[in-house]
Amino acid sequence: MGHGGLPRTADVVVVGAGSAGCVLAERLSRDPARSVLLLERGPARWPSDAVRDLRTLPITADSGYAVQHPEATGLGVVRGSGFGGSSAVNGGYFLRWHPDDFADWPTGWGLDEVTTAYDELDRPGGTMGVSAFGDDELSDAARRFEDYWGQWMPIRPPDDPWPIVGVNRVRSNRAGMLRMTAAEAYLRPAARRPNLVIRAAEQVDAVVASGRIVSGVRLGDDVVDCGEVVLCAGTLGTAAILLRSGLDTAIGGDVLTVAEHREVLVHYRTRASGSRTALLQSVVHTQDDLEIRCYSADLADYIDGLVPVGPAVGVAAMRPGTPGTVRLGATGAEVDLGAVAADVADRMANGVAAVVEMLGSSEFGDLVDERSVTVDPVIRTSQHAWGSMPMGSRTDPQGAVEGVRGLRIVDGSILPAPGRSGPHATVMMAACRIGDLLTSAR
Ligand SMILES: Cc1cc2nc3c(=O)[nH]c(=O)nc-3n(C[C@H](O)[C@H](O)[C@H](O)COP(=O)(O)OP(=O)(O)OC[C@H]3O[C@@H](n4cnc5c(N)ncnc54)[C@H](O)[C@@H]3O)c2cc1C
16 A cells, blocks of 8 residues: 555556546446546545535635636636536536537447437436426526527427527436536445445546556556556546646647637626526527526626626537647646637627627516626636547547557547537546446457
């Protein structure tokens, strides 16, 4: 034993107990003959009901369940930390991508395979407890939002799992008003397996590589030897590990590119108070690849420390143009989300204009204080960063790093193309499928 009682060896080391890592740890430890060591940097306690409550986002640094990454322009870029990773602190929106978003995925990711993997997660009775918010659960704002857009756009039937260009009632991974985290769904049921060792408060610095052969992970002065490392540390955590590991040419240099759904917020003031509910219950997907998000209330009601500025409607570009970058800084991954391409900015401006018009409409008339609508001048982040090691180029269709033996990545890093919904369901879908392929290959 080394570092706080770490095993010295394992067949597989999984780094990160987040959305994907919990799935991989569960899948790989199904075979009792395979020893699996799961290393997580966050705290060694299961997120409590207060953390998992969908009516709050515990993402400030002092929550103990989130890490802030520096961003070049000062935007707060945050990631979950601890059992469940970002699934324990996120918005609880769990929509599939659109079927045609998979057109550019590599071989082996046809719609049949993708559907089977999504089904495990989000079918009725599926692992993630997914259900659409009911009519009786909708915030006042979400109800008006659907009435407004439903006048000229189709409305997806609530039990259809595939989103449409039109009005999409949010499907949420939940048990009542608690987030169903990846840890609750996958890790807790497997936690007592004798061949699965779970260690929290253990931050992996780098993989141990000799040339293009990876043989373990390094934590401070300690090394754990293994046959394969599976990096599930999230797009930014995995980038930091790769950049510290001396694999420069295999991963494309010392700067990785990263994609993000940039978002503009339109705020308004309201006298209505309404009961607290989940942050996001209804979105519109437009023909020109925008997601218009009707937030239920002021973001300050959900996130400690924010200055109240009124409820918001977000306009997010779901097919971003120019990518951002991730490089290694003194404290880990440093992000530069970059400039928004001119054509994307134009589309976002059109979306913002449509939202301003909506907030002045009769549907919103008595909810929105007159002359209170303001457009936030900053183009923000959705906290979705993905695609730094895409399958089909830097990694193979099962996440193995091209040209490197013993190293696989299964998390948001490997999503190979943009999707028109948030990434959570799709990161987990990819983890389920790769987990199946690895299990059946043995
Ligand atoms: C605040 C917030 C809100 C979001 N809301 C939504 C939403 O509503 N819908 C949606 O679709 N998407 C949402 N997302 C995005 C979604 O949650 C993520 O895309 C998804 O959870 C990513 O999964 P992952 O497995 O790649 O990484 P994560 O779930 O972030 O897991 C990475 C894990 O690795 C651990 N780790 C990192 N580095 C190390 C290291 N060096 N050593 C050991 N462990 C390490 C971390 O602590 C973490 O537990 C949101 C994200 C955030 C942060």
